[in-house]
Amino acid sequence: xxxxxxxFALITGGxxxxxxxxxxxxxxxxxxxIITGRSDETVNKAVEKLGTNAFGIVSNAGNxxxxxxxxxxxxxxxxxxxxxxxxxxxxKFAPIEYVDETHFDELFNTLVKGTFxxxxxxxxxxxxxxxxILNTSVVTGMGMQNFSVYSSxxxxxxxxxxxxxxxxxxxxxxxxxxxxxxxxxxxxxNTGLNSEQIEGAVQSIIPTIPFKRFxxxxxxxxxxxxxxxxxxxxxxxxxxxxxxGISVIR
Numbered sequence: 001x002x003x004x005x006x007x008f009a010l011i012t013g014g015x016x017x018x019x020x021x022x023x024x025x026x027x028x029x030x031x032x033x034i035i036t037g038r039s040d041e042t043v044n045k046a047v048e049k050l051g052t053n054a055f056g057i058v059s060n061a062g063n064x065x066x067x068x069x070x071x072x073x074x075x076x077x078x079x080x081x082x083x084x085x086x087x088x089x090x091x092k093f094a095p096i097e098y099v100d101e102t103h104f105d106e107l108f109n110t111l112v113k114g115t116f117x118x119x120x121x122x123x124x125x126x127x128x129x130x131x132x133i134l135n136t137s138v139v140t141g142m143g144m145q146n147f148s149v150y151s152s153x154x155x156x157x158x159x160x161x162x163x164x165x166x167x168x169x170x171x172x173x174x175x176x177x178x179x180x181x182x183x184x185x186x187x188x189x190n191t192g193l194n195s196e197q198i199e200g201a202v203q204s205i206i207p208t209i210p211f212k213r214f215x216x217x218x219x220x221x222x223x224x225x226x227x228x229x230x231x232x233x234x235x236x237x238x239x240x241x242x243x244x245g246i247s248v249i250r
Contacts, residue, residue, distance in 0.1 A: 003229045004031030008078045012036045012061055012118055013088030015046040017185035018135065021217035022085055022224050027053045029225070034077055036061070036070075036088065061088035061114030062106065071121045081125045083228045086115045086157075087135045093146040104149050111153040115160060128172025131228045134161055136179045136239060138247040158239065165237030174236045176227045181243025183215040211244040 009026045013019040014035025023033040027050060035050070036059040037043040043056035057073045059066040074081065089111045092103055119132060126132070137154040139147050158177065165175040182205055206212055223242045226232055241247060 002030035003225070003231075004029045004082070007031045007082040008080060009033045009083040009085065009228075010036075010074060010081050010122060011083075011085045011087055012059070012114075014085075015042040015056075018180065018183060018217045018220040018224075019085065019087040020046055020050075021221040022087070023050055023054060025218065025221045025225055026083070026228075027051065031082075032078075034074060034081075061118060062110035064113070064117065067114065067117045067121055070118065071125065074122065074125060079125060080127060080130075081122055082130045084119065084122050084126065084130075084132045085135070085224055085228075086118050086132070088114060088118075089135065091150050093150060095146055096148055099149055107149050107153045108156075111150075112156045115157050119160075119164065123168075123173075126171075126173055130173050131232075132164065132168070132173060132175045133224050133227050134158075134164075134175070134177040136161070136177045138179050138181045138241060138243045140179070141247050161239055162237050169236070174227075174232070176232070176235055176237065177239040178220060178223045178227065179239050179241040179243065179247075180220050181215060181241075181246045182209055183217060183220055185217060209244050209246050210249045213244075215242065215244065 004026055009031055011019045011023050011033055014023045015037035019035065023035050026033050032053045034055045034057060035046055036057045038060045040058055043058050047054045047056040055077045059070055092107055094103060115134060134157050136158045139151045140155045140158050161175060161177040168175055220242055223240050227235060227240060
């Protein structure tokens with residue numbers, strides 16, 4: 001299937017996990033993908049794996065200087081973006097009493113400020129018929145211990161779906177969100193846990209998931225690319241939950 005033949009995607013946080021899987025599938029379906037990441041090493045490694053239709057930009061979604069350079073960097077490869085998947089982000093979790101200002105600002109700068117200003121900077125490169133997909137999370141509708149800052153940041157991103165959709169309707173740009181459940185990514189890498197502790201956390205979560213497994217990044221990619229495709233031409237301002245039912249079957 002060549003749903004994205006001759007189209008260009010910009011996928012932030014595209015060096016691994018859901019972003020990488022989305023770039024890979026977009027390319028497999030005839031498109032070209034620009035991915036961002038925070039280091040030369042991770043960006044170059046990902047681009048090498050993705051092949052000749054992939055391009056990389058070193059850019060940190062939590063750094064405004066990087067975001068304000070993003071449009072010109074993208075224009076080195078294309079003047080038109082058909083899909084913007086604002087995916088960059090990570091998790092950092094702590095009990096209320098242990099959250100400091102650095103923790104709070106880190107997550108809000110990357111997830112909220114980063115998402116908003118990435119969309120703002122890339123909009124001039126988007127025309128009628130293009131699509132913006134925001135990455136939210138099922139935690140916005142669930143009360144989870146140690147998730148207070150992460151959940152509130154993702155809730156802000158969730159609110160952008162409706163406000164952006166309202167504002168961009170006249171431009172013919174569709175805006176939607178994908179809300180992942182527990183997916184096999186590196187979300188625990190910034191928690192300070194070692195590999196054994198991470199595995200313990202994963203094993204404690206699995207019994208709570210209706211399908212008794214973590215989702216694959218490719219399962220999120222499939223949802224993102226459905227929302228970006230003509231198959232979803234009448235889908236606007238909504239959030240597609242991909243969580244094995246954990247948000248409703250508990």
